Amino acid sequence: MSATSVVVGGSSGIGLAIARRRTERGDHVVVTSRSAERAATAAAELPGPAHGIALDLTAPSSIAEVFAGTERVDNLVVTATERSGTTVAELDTDAALRAVNSKVVGSLELARVLHPRFSPHASVVLFGGVAKDRPTPESTVATVPTQAVSGMVATLAVQLAPHRVNAVHPGVVGDSPRWADVTDHPSIARTPIGRLVTVAEVVDATEFLLTNTGVNGQDLHVDGGTLLI
Ligand SMILES: NC(=O)c1ccc[n+]([C@@H]2O[C@H](COP(=O)([O-])OP(=O)(O)OC[C@H]3O[C@@H](n4cnc5c(N)ncnc54)[C@H](OP(=O)(O)O)[C@@H]3O)[C@@H](O)[C@H]2O)c1
Incomplete structure (x- = not known):
């Protein structure tokens, strides 16, 4: 029986890329x-058996019903995020609630x-x-739920034991759709490897955490060493 990765x-x-x-x-x-159509399109692009389902983490109470047909899970990876860059001065409380609900309450409910x-x-x-660890003025609503990821790793690694729970914390991923069109990103100058990290490197780190059966409760930074500068 093949493994099921969600x-x-x-x-x-x-x-x-992780799904691929x-x-x-x-x-x-x-x-x-969030869209059934986009989920189906993504699943159809994959080079193996896959299916897509619609899920909006800003409505965590919908999660149980959405996964009613999923019988077994071997790997659970949660990359979903609501983009939420804003300063405190420009805080939009509805957007902030969506960001926290989706990242934190959504992951706990999953x-x-x-x-x-x-x-x-x-x-x-x-x-x-x-x-x-590197907040910018615009990252306020991203920094807070991202910090909470470490808290969730700690509590879930204990509560879901013996199942392992870890996190990946990428730096700016240069070839991700979000940044692929940005040349000379300011983070390059602050990254000891002299470039931004790549999607493939982040996928490799995720695979390491999924497959190394001794690694548990860890925050793995894949950022080219940017926190050192
Ligand atoms: N890219 C980077 O440079 C970078 C840097 C640091 C950290 N990260 C983190 O790495 C992860 C992946 O980033 P990415 O750049 O690959 O993101 P992305 O391309 O923007 O993809 C985000 C995914 O989240 C889904 N999503 C958005 N809002 C959602 C919601 N409310 N409920 C459920 N799903 C939702 C999107 O689905 P639909 O849009 O199809 O609904 C999409 O599948 C994120 O957690 C991000 O914070 C990325």
Whole structure:
């Protein structure tokens, strides 16, 4: 029986690349999008068995129903994020609630709903980012839920034990759809490797966390060393 990988946020960017790697490894992959059509399109692009489902993490109470047909989970990866860059002065409380609901309450509810269906060696990878430790004025509403990712890793690694729970915190990912058109990103000058990290490097880090059975409760920074400068 092939493994089932659920990639919440697998309709684009890093999540789609993780979904592709998982199908190449022979998994059946479930990708999500807020739009059923985008989810189906992403699943159809993958080089193996996959299907898409519609899920909006800003409505966490919908999660149980959305996954009613998912019987077994071997890998749960949550890359989904609501883009939420803003300063405190420009705070939009509705947007802030959506960002926190989707990143934090959504991930906790995913864990609650799917944990009973975890196979014995199933593990979870959550996604934060460099905004956790390197806030910019515009990152306020991103930095707070991203910090919460570390808190969720800690509490979920204990509560879902023996299942492992880890997080990837990418730096600016130069070839992700978000930044691919931006040349000379200011982060390059602050990154010791002299360039931005790549989607492939972030996918490799995710694979490491999914497959190394001794690594648990970790925040893995994939940022080219930018926190050192
Ligand atoms: N790209 C970077 O440079 C970078 C840097 C640091 C951290 N990260 C983190 O890495 C992860 C992936 O980033 P990315 O650049 O690949 O993102 P992306 O291309 O913008 O993809 C975001 C995914 O999240 C889904 N999504 C958005 N809002 C959602 C919601 N309310 N409910 C459910 N799904 C939702 C999107 O689905 P639809 O739009 O199809 O609905 C899409 O599948 C994120 O957690 C991000 O914070 C990325």
